[in-house]
Amino acid sequence: MNLTIRARNLSKWFGQVVALNDLTFELAAPLIGLLGQNGAGKSTLLKLLVGLLAPSRGEVSLDGRHPRHDRRLRRQLGYSPELDRFYEDLSPAEFLLVMTRLHGLPAEAARTATQETLERVGLSAHAQRPIRTLSHGMRQRLKVAQALAHRPRLLVLDEPLAGLDPLGRIELNRLFREEAAAGCTIWISSHVLHELQALTDTVLLLHRGRLLAEGSVRRIRDLIDAHPHRVAVGCARPRELGAELARLDHVRRIEFTAKGLVVETERADECYDALGRLGAEGTLGIHSLDALDDNLEAVFRYLTQ
Amino acid sequence: MNPTGESNPPPSSALAAALVARLFFRTGLPRRRLLWLSVLLLLPLLAALAYRLSGEGEGSAWFRETAVPMFVEFFALGLSLYLGVASLADEIEDGTIVFLFCRPVPRGLVLLAKVVAVIGVAGIGLSASLLLVFLGCHLPDGDALWAAAPLLVRVLGVLWLEVLVYTGLFSLAGSLLRRPMLLSIIFGFGWEVTASHLPGDLPRLTLMFYLRSLLGLSPGAENMLSSLVPPLPPADAATALAVLLSAAGVFISLAAWIIGRREYRL
Numbered sequence: 084m085n086l087t088i089r090a091r092n093l094s095k096w097f098g099q100v101v102a103l104n105d106l107t108f109e110l111a112a113p114l115i116g117l118l119g120q121n122g123a124g125k126s127t128l129l130k131l132l133v134g135l136l137a138p139s140r141g142e143v144s145l146d147g148r149h150p151r152h153d154r155r156l157r158r159q160l161g162y163s164p165e166l167d168r169f170y171e172d173l174s175p176a177e178f179l180l181v182m183t184r185l186h187g188l189p190a191e192a193a194r195t196a197t198q199e200t201l202e203r204v205g206l207s208a209h210a211q212r213p214i215r216t217l218s219h220g221m222r223q224r225l226k227v228a229q230a231l232a233h234r235p236r237l238l239v240l241d242e243p244l245a246g247l248d249p250l251g252r253i254e255l256n257r258l259f260r261e262e263a264a265a266g267c268t269i270w271i272s273s274h275v276l277h278e279l280q281a282l283t284d285t286v287l288l289l290h291r292g293r294l295l296a297e298g299s300v301r302r303i304r305d306l307i308d309a310h311p312h313r314v315a316v317g318c319a320r321p322r323e324l325g326a327e328l329a330r331l332d333h334v335r336r337i338e339f340t341a342k343g344l345v346v347e348t349e350r351a352d353e354c355y356d357a358l359g360r361l362g363a364e365g366t367l368g369i370h371s372l373d374a375l376d377d378n379l380e381a382v383f384r385y386l387t388q
Numbered sequence: 389m390n391p392t393g394e395s396n397p398p399p400s401s402a403l404a405a406a407l408v409a410r411l412f413f414r415t416g417l418p419r420r421r422l423l424w425l426s427v428l429l430l431l432p433l434l435a436a437l438a439y440r441l442s443g444e445g446e447g448s449a450w451f452r453e454t455a456v457p458m459f460v461e462f463f464a465l466g467l468s469l470y471l472g473v474a475s476l477a478d479e480i481e482d483g484t485i486v487f488l489f490c491r492p493v494p495r496g497l498v499l500l501a502k503v504v505a506v507i508g509v510a511g512i513g514l515s516a517s518l519l520l521v522f523l524g525c526h527l528p529d530g531d532a533l534w535a536a537a538p539l540l541v542r543v544l545g546v547l548w549l550e551v552l553v554y555t556g557l558f559s560l561a562g563s564l565l566r567r568p569m570l571l572s573i574i575f576g577f578g579w580e581v582t583a584s585h586l587p588g589d590l591p592r593l594t595l596m597f598y599l600r601s602l603l604g605l606s607p608g609a610e611n612m613l614s615s616l617v618p619p620l621p622p623a624d625a626a627t628a629l630a631v632l633l634s635a636a637g638v639f640i641s642l643a644a645w646i647i648g649r650r651e652y653r654l
Contacts, residue, residue, distance in 0.1 A: 157490070168486070185491040
């Protein structure tokens with residue numbers, strides 16, 4: 084059964100800066116997407132959910148319990164932060180072992196959980212390397228691994244797909260769906276609607292600390308699709324990729340950049356599908372996808388007018 | 389895999405503290421930092437050997453009058469400052485502390501485990517260094533060695549106490565201040581060392597005065613100002629111990645309390 088997450092007049096400010104402003108919601112879905120631009124308050128909300136921050140006003144509760152000081156509740160939470168920070172000299176296996184033991188798993192169970200989780204996130208082959216030698220994608224997977232190795236009831240993931248290659252996205256999305264199917268409640272933040280759409284139909288849309296919309300991805304997507312969408316693609320062979328993309332009728336424009344190219348499309352779904360397919364083929368060396376914010380900004384402007 | 393229920397309780401405090409301390413040994417003491425600390429702690433031995441080889445005076449006198457104050461006022465203070473501040477501030481600045489704070493472990497316990505780990509590292513390092521210096525100053529004269537052994541034991545006790553109290557103080561600085569290192573250096577060497585040498589009552593306001601008192605060292609006795617202001621006699625051992633242990637308790641409790649409530653930019 085999924086956790087019921089309730090916020091009542093939830094506000095958080097840091098000095099003069101209001102990060103979250105009077106949020107009220109109640110959700111019990113298996114997978115919940117948190118959508119908003121950088122600075123919208125997504126990370127703050129997620130930190131409040133796992134008790135890393137205390138509300139300035141109002142309250143947030145998980146099944147009626149408050150995460151900040153309830154150790155037994157925190158035992159059931161897993162959190163993957165946005166920032167790319169690690170104990171760089173540890174190996175992934177050492178890191179996961181300590182983290183799972185700190186979550187209360189006995190030594191043998193922690194070792195088993197570590198091995199299984201490394202396998203699930205595709206890091207078994209790199210289990211003994213120092214973390215500092217891992218690629219960005221591997222580090223993202225490791226962040227997710229440390230959040231789910233102890234099998235939490237609530238998994239809170241702050242931008243877990245940022246900067247991942249298409250294959251990495253597919254694999255992590257599959258993992259998230261498996262966890263949700265096994266009864267884990269997952270909150271996942273992104274500034275890219277299409278990332279969330281692949282996982283869930285339930286989203287919260289945050290804008291400048293306010294809850295702008297709550298509900299179906301489809302409705303929000305329709306709004307977004309009315310605006311052209313820009314995707315920055317990091318790749319080794321941008322000219323060849325550009326030639327492939329130029330054949331698609333929904334692609335309006337292609338700009339070449341130092342790291343690859345930026346493609347502007349009228350139909351983001353189809354564009355992501357095409358990039359995923361080309362990425363999976365592996366011939367063009369696509370290593371990262373980043374949606375640029377300008378189309379989301381247009382939707383926010385529309386919704387707030 | 390099914391999500392966990394409440395069947396597995398959070399780790400016991402002792403286990404959690406041991407895990408955090410082990411993590412500190414593994415990550416807070418990288419090879420380069422350990423190398424510098426080892427070099428630093430070998431310096432007094434080199435100084436002692438140089439003194440002995442120069443043949444200018446007695447090794448036991450040099451140990452008593454130069455090495456002991458050097459350990460108390462520079463090495464123990466400096467090591468406690470460096471490791472005490474770094475134990476917490478480094479992780480807060482690096483952002484890795486988030487991995488500990490999101491576990492079901494009280495934040496105060498995280499701090500306590502780090503303080504204990506720092507005391508262990510600094511205490512063992514200082515003890516080993518002092519022992520080597522002691523041997524370097526007294527060998528091969530067995531009689532002088534045994535005669536000075538009680539002083540060695542007393543100095544070792546004072547060094548461990550000093551590490552406890554200053555690690556507490558500087559981890560409090562690490563939990564409280566955004567850039568704690570510079571202020572800690574100013575406070576440690578600027579206030580604690582300098583003020584503890586002044587004549588008059590001012591040294592009573594430093595921890596160093598009580599540490600020096602335990603070794604029978606009087607502030608200001610060797611100072612030019614002592615002809616104008618009478619030097620303060622050392623505090624008695626019971627008072628010094630009470631002040632130092634209370635201060636350590638207050639610093640560590642306060643640091644644990646602050647870290648449990650303060651919100652860091654993680």
